[in-house]
Amino acid sequence: MKYIDEFRDGDLARGLAATIAREVDPARRYRLMEFCGGHTHAISRYGLNDLLPAAIELIHGPGCPVCVLPIGRIDSAIELANRPGLILCSYGDTLRVPASGRLSLIKARAQGADVRMVYSCAEALTIAQQEPEREVVFFAIGFETTTPPTAVVIKQAAALGLKNFSVFSNHVLTPAAMAHIMESAASVSLDGFIGPAHVSTIIGSRPYEAFAERYRRPVVIAGFEPLDVMQSILLLVRQINRGQARVENEFTRAVTPDGNVKAQACVDEVFELRDRFAWRGLGEVAHSALAIRDAYAAYDAERRFDIPMRVVADARACECGAILRGEKHPAQCKAFGTGCTPEHPIGACMVSSEGACAAHYTYGRFRQPAAAPATESKS
Amino acid sequence: MSRREFTQAIDFRHGRVDMTHGGGGRAMAHLIEALFVKHFDNALLREQNDGAAFALPPGTGRMVMATDSHVVSPLFFPGGDIGCLSVHGTVNDVAMAGGQPLYLAAAFIIEEGFPLADLERIVVSMARAAREAGVPIVTGDTKVVEQGKGDGVFITTTGIGVAAPGIELSGDRARPGDAILLSGSLGDHGVAIMSARENLALDSDLVSDTAALHRLTAAMLECAPGLRCLRDPTRGGLASVLNEFADQSECGMHLREEAIPVKPQVAAACEILGLDPLYVANEGKLVAICPPEDAERLLACMRAHPQGRDAAIIGEVTADPNHFVQMSTRFGGVRMVDWLTGEQLPRIC
Numbered sequence: 001m002k003y004i005d006e007f008r009d010g011d012l013a014r015g016l017a018a019t020i021a022r023e024v025d026p027a028r029r030y031r032l033m034e035f036c037g038g039h040t041h042a043i044s045r046y047g048l049n050d051l052l053p054a055a056i057e058l059i060h061g062p063g064c065p066v067c068v069l070p071i072g073r074i075d076s077a078i079e080l081a082n083r084p085g086l087i088l089c090s091y092g093d094t095l096r097v098p099a100s101g102r103l104s105l106i107k108a109r110a111q112g113a114d115v116r117m118v119y120s121c122a123e124a125l126t127i128a129q130q131e132p133e134r135e136v137v138f139f140a141i142g143f144e145t146t147t148p149p150t151a152v153v154i155k156q157a158a159a160l161g162l163k164n165f166s167v168f169s170n171h172v173l174t175p176a177a178m179a180h181i182m183e184s185a186a187s188v189s190l191d192g193f194i195g196p197a198h199v200s201t202i203i204g205s206r207p208y209e210a211f212a213e214r215y216r217r218p219v220v221i222a223g224f225e226p227l228d229v230m231q232s233i234l235l236l237v238r239q240i241n242r243g244q245a246r247v248e249n250e251f252t253r254a255v256t257p258d259g260n261v262k263a264q265a266c267v268d269e270v271f272e273l274r275d276r277f278a279w280r281g282l283g284e285v286a287h288s289a290l291a292i293r294d295a296y297a298a299y300d301a302e303r304r305f306d307i308p309m310r311v312v313a314d315a316r317a318c319e320c321g322a323i324l325r326g327e328k329h330p331a332q333c334k335a336f337g338t339g340c341t342p343e344h345p346i347g348a349c350m351v352s353s354e355g356a357c358a359a360h361y362t363y364g365r366f367r368q369p370a371a372a373p374a375t376e377s378k379s
Numbered sequence: 380m381s382r383r384e385f386t387q388a389i390d391f392r393h394g395r396v397d398m399t400h401g402g403g404g405r406a407m408a409h410l411i412e413a414l415f416v417k418h419f420d421n422a423l424l425r426e427q428n429d430g431a432a433f434a435l436p437p438g439t440g441r442m443v444m445a446t447d448s449h450v451v452s453p454l455f456f457p458g459g460d461i462g463c464l465s466v467h468g469t470v471n472d473v474a475m476a477g478g479q480p481l482y483l484a485a486a487f488i489i490e491e492g493f494p495l496a497d498l499e500r501i502v503v504s505m506a507r508a509a510r511e512a513g514v515p516i517v518t519g520d521t522k523v524v525e526q527g528k529g530d531g532v533f534i535t536t537t538g539i540g541v542a543a544p545g546i547e548l549s550g551d552r553a554r555p556g557d558a559i560l561l562s563g564s565l566g567d568h569g570v571a572i573m574s575a576r577e578n579l580a581l582d583s584d585l586v587s588d589t590a591a592l593h594r595l596t597a598a599m600l601e602c603a604p605g606l607r608c609l610r611d612p613t614r615g616g617l618a619s620v621l622n623e624f625a626d627q628s629e630c631g632m633h634l635r636e637e638a639i640p641v642k643p644q645v646a647a648a649c650e651i652l653g654l655d656p657l658y659v660a661n662e663g664k665l666v667a668i669c670p671p672e673d674a675e676r677l678l679a680c681m682r683a684h685p686q687g688r689d690a691a692i693i694g695e696v697t698a699d700p701n702h703f704v705q706m707s708t709r710f711g712g713v714r715m716v717d718w719l720t721g722e723q724l725p726r727i728c
Contacts, residue, residue, distance in 0.1 A: 001643055001646045001647055001650065004646075004647075004650060008709060008710055009710075010637075010708075010709050010710050010711045013710050013711050014711055017711070044714065045708075045714055046708050046710040046712050046714065047707075047708050047710065047711070047712020047713045047714045048710075048712055049712065050711065050712035050713050051710075051711055051712055226710050342720035343720060353653075358720075361717070362715060362717045362720070363714040363715050363717070364714065364715065365703075365715060366701065366703045366705055366713075366715055
């Protein structure tokens, strides 16, 4: 497969691994957080840990859009789906996220709700056009990558004058969550960040500069291929060894400093910042999510159906919160692999293939559980 | 041939199935005669009894029986259709138990309003597949359900076959050190179906691998009578078969990613759709486990057969109390190849 295999080359990987092993200081540890679930997935699927020296510890971050969706929002989506005549559309993984009362959208569907899995939000718009007598709601989730397409369908719905289409927006923002982790997790020592791939194609590399400067942590934006991740680890090791905290861009084939300006403008036209938004695991994070602007209020499901912002506590047995903050490894959760499995997830990290728990369960659980994270700061 | 007189020929060009075609009366008899008996034509079916009675070939060891329902969507896809698929699926299930299939039964559940032209196309395809496999369809059943209560047509086929004395294939017979063989490239069927679905406009020349494998299995059993396990990786793909074997045999498996054949079109489509070829369905491939000393001989035998040209030794059985299936990645790491979670592609066969 051209343009793909080059980034999965085993010989290059071994070469990079040797360089990393040569450059790490064996007397210290390098605790690196990959923010994105896409990186978590690549690390697990290609067995990257087997290639890295023991000094490097990869911490899974909260960058899995399904995982950070709070229970209250899923409850609201289920309520919407249960309205007579309403069609609720969403992406596949969202359907399996556990909500209150052992429900999920897929269970609501089995009980008669009209919940449809779509591959793109454009499909939801098409359904609205095909069934003009029914209300169609697109349950929108995701980081900056999936926001522009949602903005586009809202603009299209407005242009078409559709009266039966609306969007339940749960779009969230990456830089705010990264900052939140550094602000709140005093006990966690993170030495550097592998920065988002696809998110950065939209927002560019510039938004991380203030972060790197403020928290004195290097950020290396990396693609989702395994060699990208290896290369970014090498760049992080070099910065950490030199005491630097810069933003570097390993993913130059897709990410520019300014990102996709056209997409940003489109998002800006349709969405505005929420004052705060509850994330699963992280709690309330200021300026971390997007709501639909007044100009497009007619397409805002929250207003059309008067959906309140409700906060529901996470399941008590579930360590998703600590795992999303990088404080715990999936294997350190008591429910992991016993009460909580991909078939019967308790927490959201076990739902999406990008979730830290699902990735570890599916690809890595033959390994010994990771050691407890260090408590004292090293950088 | 017909004892009955039917006043009007069935309009197979423009006609549609209606409730009378499943009602047990003259219309149903007419359809059976003008369609099923005509195309599936064989001595046992011609008797038109409710069941078929036949003698077993001399020297029969054990009998093998298998059944399979087919609900694939779309009904016609690149490289095949529900008709030939329903023959191959059951022939293969009999073959994987070490049997040589003798006869098939076919049951149709047809939705009212289904075009007779499509039904005939499916039946002709089934008849051709059965003829090519040398396994006649000797009995069957036809039911019609109201519009909206089915989706075109569902076909259930049941096969019966015989296994030679001494052949003992079972998923619980794998032993540490055994070799794992695969008969050809993974994922062709699943990706061909996906590319034929309307909401995914994948433009590909890939066709389904749907095929009957009983001649390949006969050759393999002759070459390596000590063969331990055989299974066709349909829904859930290679990963599911190996996890089943690992659980049944209480052992682990270790694969080498670079040894597993995957066509570039399949790899590319899986990349786009976020699928893993290890989990995508096949309809003309098999997985075999044999003692290590038989592996090279068995591989040569498979490669000499048209359905095993691309066969490969893809890994070995290990001792593992956790019964994990693991894989050395091309990249140089190790990962698990776990059970499939949820459903990867609905209505694939």
